[in-house]
Amino acid sequence: MSSIPHTAAAASAPSEINGYSWKALAGSAVGYAMDGFDLLILGFMLSAISADLNLTPGQAGSLVTWTLIGAVAGGFFFGALSDRYGRIRVLTWTIVLFAVFTGLCAFAQGYWDLLVYRTIAGIGLGGEFGIGMALAAEAWPARHRARVSSYVALGWQVGVLAAALLGWRGMFLVGVIPALVAWVIRNKLHEPEVFVRKQRVKQPHFHALRLLMANAATTRVSIGMIVLTSVQNFGYYGIMIWMPSFLSKQLGFNLTKSSLWTAVTVLGMMAGIWVFGQLADRIGRKPSFILFQVGSVVMLLTYSQLSDPTAMLWAGALLGLFVNGMMGGYGAVMSEAYPTEARATAQNVLFNIGRAIGGLGPIVVGAVAMAYSFQVAIALLAAIYVLDMIATALLIPELKGKELQ
Secondary structure, eight states: OOSSOOSSOOOOOOSSOOHHHHHHHHHHHHHHHHHHHHHHHHTTTHHHHHHHHTOOHHHHHHHHHHHHHHHHHHHHHHHHHHHHHOHHHHHHHHHHHHHHHHHHHTTOOSHHHHHHHHHHHHHHHHHHHHHHHHHHHHHSOGGGHHHHHHHHHHHHHHHHHHHTTSOHHHHHHHTHHHHHHHHHHHHTOOOOHHHHHHHTSOOOTTHHHHHTTSSHHHHHHHHHHHHHHHHHHHHHHHHHHHHHHHHHHTTOOOHHHHHHHHHHHHHHHHHHHHHHHHHHHHHOHHHHHHHHHHHHHHHHHHHHTOOOHHHHHHHHHHHHHHHHHTHHHHHHHHHHHSOGGGHHHHHHHHHHHHHHHHTTHHHHHHHHHHHTOHHHHHHHHHHHHHHHHHHHHHHOOOOTTOOOO
């Protein structure tokens, strides 16, 4: 059932897969790959950037903070613009913004110019993030919606793996390429039919933001999605930022083995995203989320008890499968829970609020690890996935097979 009242008749997505569907998927997945590049730049390459530009720890940390601030601002602003003026047009603006300022990062001479470039690139990134997912959802049939959302999310991990092969300046430069490819693809696309039909009814500016809390049922869904995306980002950043350092300092992993752990874990994440999309289209969104949340709790508690480096290396794949596999489902749920005039706004605003809250993950995990141990920090992360289960059970509706409104 629809969570939000609407004034126009349902304007459904295509009933069959067509060429437009594949183009929308390709463009959206490339966009998510840009976010994967960004994660690796901010996480694994922060020490290299700091050394090259003589940054203090505080300055290095602020690059992460201001990129997240930019992403949240871009998510709010460009999501609302996309719901009013069109997916393709606004996507082009965000991609060009991200591409230009990501490329400029490669030529940074010091802290202040790099900070400006990173913040503005973050604005473009946060704007692009949810619009691409909305576009893909509107271009595919309802029976494939969770799967296509998972395919888009896989772009993130492809970007991480590709970026791992380059130095930080090379990463910034290559970050321009997928943006340009996405820009070309999206310039060849027209607006989805579901959006064109809805656009005939003009709404006030920022009407989409108000629709995220249109009534009690919608407010429950929005709160639930903020909890889910916050836990997703908290766990992801908390684990991926600190684990390579822990493996190196505490267990004696050399750079090669730490890189192998990262690769194995990311491959596990990719498998989890793919599996989640397949399951969610077959057994439903809620059962799939709860299954993966239970798996996250079990694997985190198991992982906290491991001390053998080899066991931790391969257990990382299963940990990644459950902890990050749920990325394959958020896009589908948010596409189905909100009408076309608020879909991109919901994707951008709710995920970027979760990203901002989840950005505290590395700080909390680091503080607990210093006060107690990394094993204790990992075990405590399991508690947030219990919260995730409660939010899913009480706040998230089952929307499998629902036509877009």
